[in-house]
Amino acid sequence: MSVLRHGDRGQEVRVLQQRLNLQGAGLNPDGIYGDSTEAAVRDYQRKVGLVIDGIAGQKTVMALSGDDCSNLLQHASLVSAAARLGVDLAVVMAVNEVESQGSGFLDNGKPKILFERHIMYRQLETPRTPEDDAAALKKHADQLAASQPNLVNPNAGGYAGGSAEHQRLANARLIDDVCALESASWGAFQVMGYHAVRLGYGSVQDFVTRMSKNENEQFEAFVRFVEADAGLLKSLKGKKWATFAKEYNGPDYARNLYDTKLERAYQRHAVGCPVPEAA
Incomplete structure (x- = not known):
């Protein structure tokens, strides 16, 4: 369409x-x-x-x-986010237009995800308590990488796309539920599961439950992600599109013209969008 x-x-x-x-x-x-x-x-x-x-x-x-x-992003969520972040509404609308994946859900009703096998490898080999044996964890991760390279791998890749990513995730959860959920990006803004606790969610399972509800919850995760990163928030407030795109999208942002798209979207939305009053 x-x-x-x-x-x-x-x-x-x-x-x-x-x-x-x-x-x-x-x-x-x-x-x-x-x-x-x-x-x-x-x-x-x-x-x-x-x-x-x-x-x-x-x-x-x-x-x-x-x-x-009923599960679609509401305008009220953008208005609320602009006030929380202290930016023009047009800034939030531009970011939503360019950085979101269009819809946060697949046609079957499941949230859009992308399972990252290299993150799964990293999470499996990372000690979580003082009692964890780092060498043993790495050995286990390497064994899994050898036997199930599509799910555990030091290198990125193996993507299946669409609903097939949920099957990859389901298989990874059989290895380690927490590490698997942490190793997928979730929703319209593709926030990684391993950020969950840092962003104020009770657990990665709580985060996933919220991401599965509606796009407003997915957008809330994005807003929390920006709030938790002083540099990202500063670049958004200053409309430093290249800086924001590099920090959010990574070093390939210029190849995909994210900064240019953000600036153009902002200019379009700025017409008629009110600027919030200073506190």
């Missing part, structure tokens, strides 16, 4: 306009995504609680089609 926005033309836009009219928009279904259509999309998003960006993406179309959208 195409993402429709201001300036688009064609049959998909006409269908969108017709669906909006069923919600009382009163548009001329001319197939042109102009100011009136964008305003109608914003009005509908506001009505149902979705992120108010004027873009007709998958979530807006799902809602217009009558699908259950």
Whole structure:
């Protein structure tokens, strides 16, 4: 399904306009995504609680089609996050647009994950108590890497994608439940499980339960992640997009143009987004 926005033309836009009219928009279904259509999309998003960006993406179309959208990210969560972080609402909206994986859930209702076999290796070999024998843990991790390299490996890789990642995770949990859950990234913002306790969750199991509920919980994990990193928060407050992208996405951020995408998204959302008053 195409993402429709201001300036688009064609049959998909006409269908969108017709669906909006069923919600009382009163548009001329001319197939042109102009100011009136964008305003109608914003009005509908506001009505149902979705992120108010004027873009007709998958979530807006799902809602217009009558699908259950109770687990989708709500605009109120972005407003609350902007106040907590002390940034413009447009900053939060830009980050949500660029850094999220679109939807935080697969079609089967499970949260999006990516299982990292090299993190599993690291977690298995890392002592957790003073009584742990580091040498024995490493030997065990190496044995598993030799027998099950797709699940435990010093090197990244082995990705299956989509729902198959949940099968990889299920197999890894048979080896060590905690290490396996810590070794997957979760939800729309792909926060790693091993951050759970540092971010204030009771355990990695508590974190996973929350990530499985809805996108608002997934976004909460992202906000906590930013709050816990002074450098990341500083770059976000200063709109230092390259610095933020490098810290959040890693050294390949420039190759994927994350900083450019963030700046452009911010400029779009800045129009009409209120700046929070200083405390």
